[in-house]
Amino acid sequence: MAEAINRLASQKGVVIFSNSSCCMCYAVKILFHELRVNPMVHEIDLDPEGREIEKALLRMGYSTAVPAVFIAGKLVGSTNEVMSLHLSGSLIPLLKPYQTMP
Numbered sequence: 001m002a003e004a005i006n007r008l009a010s011q012k013g014v015v016i017f018s019n020s021s022c023c024m025c026y027a028v029k030i031l032f033h034e035l036r037v038n039p040m041v042h043e044i045d046l047d048p049e050g051r052e053i054e055k056a057l058l059r060m061g062y063s064t065a066v067p068a069v070f071i072a073g074k075l076v077g078s079t080n081e082v083m084s085l086h087l088s089g090s091l092i093p094l095l096k097p098y099q100t101m102p
Helices: 004-007 023-034 050-059 079-088 091-098
Strands: 013-020 040-043 068-073 074-077
Touching: 004 013, 004 050, 013 023, 023 079, 068 091, 074 079, 079 091
Parallel strands: 013 040
Antiparallel strands: 013 068, 068 074
16 A cells, blocks of 8 residues: 555645545645645545555554645655644745746
């Protein structure tokens, strides 16, 4: 399943594994939208293999499976890691290649 996650994570510059009813997932999606990034969002609760994807994401080392944010095919982390990067000024340089014009 980890191979499938990596394959999905590499399909677009910014990929978010999410749960459609998760408020933290929603917050991360809104942040990216406000930063003019249109990520590929994979709602694992709507995927027949969602449970397996969730288990594989947890095995990657995070206490929560979603949101799991990938930038340029690399796992950045969950809400805490994304917000920490944003507050430190490190997120926007990572997202620059994926931002749309205003």
